Amino acid sequence: MAISGFVAFTWMRPPPHVTSPNICASRSEARESSNPVVLRPMRTHFSRPAFFEGARDVAPMLIGIVPFGIVCGIGAITAGASPIAALAMSMIMFSGAAQIIAVQLLAAGAPFAVILLSCLVVSLRLVMYSAAMAPYLRPLDHRWRALLSFVLTDQAFAGTLQRFQRSDDLRANASYFLGSGALLWVIWQLATIAGILAGQVIPASWQLEFVVPLCFIAVLVPLLRDRVSILVFTVAAIAVIALDAMPLRLSMVCGGLLGIAAGIVGDKVAGKRG
Incomplete structure (x- = not known):
C-alpha cells in the first residue's frame, strides 16, 4: 500500500539546512565537489529513455501479475463488492496481497477497522523496501517521493534497487523506478478489470469463492x-x-x-x- 512506502520515504528525508557534499544530478558529481553546500530537496526532471527502460525490464514479470490480478477481480465480485468498488480498491490499494486479504475479510463480514489493520500488517514489508531505497532518493522533493511510493511493489523494488546500486544518475534512476511501477500499475488494473468482468458472467455454481484461498496457497507453498x-x-x-x-x-x-x-x-x- 502507498501509505506504508510513503512513511519511510518521508521519514528518511534530509533536514533542509544540513550541510553535506553537493548533490547534483548524480552522486559522482557530489564526490568531485569538495565544498559543502546546503542540502535541499532536488526537483529532478523526467528522463523518458530511463522510464521506458524500467518498463521494459519489468515486463517479464507480468506473466505472474496478470493471473493474480484476475483472481483479485473475481474475488472482489464474489465477495459482494460492486464492480466500481472492486476497481476503486484495485486502483487505490495497488497491492495484491492486501487486496486478497481485504476480499477475504469482506466476504467474512469483518468490520472496516479490522480489514484496514490486516492490510497494513501484510504491507509492512513495503516499509522495509522504502527504508532500503530512501538513501538513494533523499534529494528528491515530496512530489516525486509520493509518486514513487505509490508504485512501490515487490517487483519494482527488486529491479530498481539493483539499478540504484550500479548507477549514480538520480534523474534516470527516479524515472526508471517510475517506469517499472507505472507499467505494473496499468497491467494490474487491466487484469483486475478482466477479473471483474469474468466474475459477473461466470455462473455461481462454479463456486468461485474458492479461487482466492487457492491463489493464496499457490503463493504460499513456494515460500x-x-x-x-x-x-x-x-x-x-x-x-x-x-x-x-x-x-x-x-x-x-x-x-x-x-x-x-x-x-x-x-x-x-x-x-x-x-
Whole structure:
C-alpha cells in the first residue's frame, strides 16, 4: 500500500539546512565537489529513455501479475463488492496481497477497522523496501517521493534497487523506478478489470469463492523453503484456528502478528546456531 512506502520515504528525508557534499544530478558529481553546500530537496526532471527502460525490464514479470490480478477481480465480485468498488480498491490499494486479504475479510463480514489493520500488517514489508531505497532518493522533493511510493511493489523494488546500486544518475534512476511501477500499475488494473468482468458472467455454481484461498496457497507453498518460514506458517495457522471465537474476525490479525513474532524469534535462534 502507498501509505506504508510513503512513511519511510518521508521519514528518511534530509533536514533542509544540513550541510553535506553537493548533490547534483548524480552522486559522482557530489564526490568531485569538495565544498559543502546546503542540502535541499532536488526537483529532478523526467528522463523518458530511463522510464521506458524500467518498463521494459519489468515486463517479464507480468506473466505472474496478470493471473493474480484476475483472481483479485473475481474475488472482489464474489465477495459482494460492486464492480466500481472492486476497481476503486484495485486502483487505490495497488497491492495484491492486501487486496486478497481485504476480499477475504469482506466476504467474512469483518468490520472496516479490522480489514484496514490486516492490510497494513501484510504491507509492512513495503516499509522495509522504502527504508532500503530512501538513501538513494533523499534529494528528491515530496512530489516525486509520493509518486514513487505509490508504485512501490515487490517487483519494482527488486529491479530498481539493483539499478540504484550500479548507477549514480538520480534523474534516470527516479524515472526508471517510475517506469517499472507505472507499467505494473496499468497491467494490474487491466487484469483486475478482466477479473471483474469474468466474475459477473461466470455462473455461481462454479463456486468461485474458492479461487482466492487457492491463489493464496499457490503463493504460499513456494515460500516454505526453510524451518523459519514453516514455523511462521504453522504458528499463524494454529493461532487463527485457536482464536476463531474472537469477535470482529480479529483472529486473522492476531494470527498474522504472532506469525511475525515467531519469524523474528526463529531468525534470531537460527542466527545464533549459524
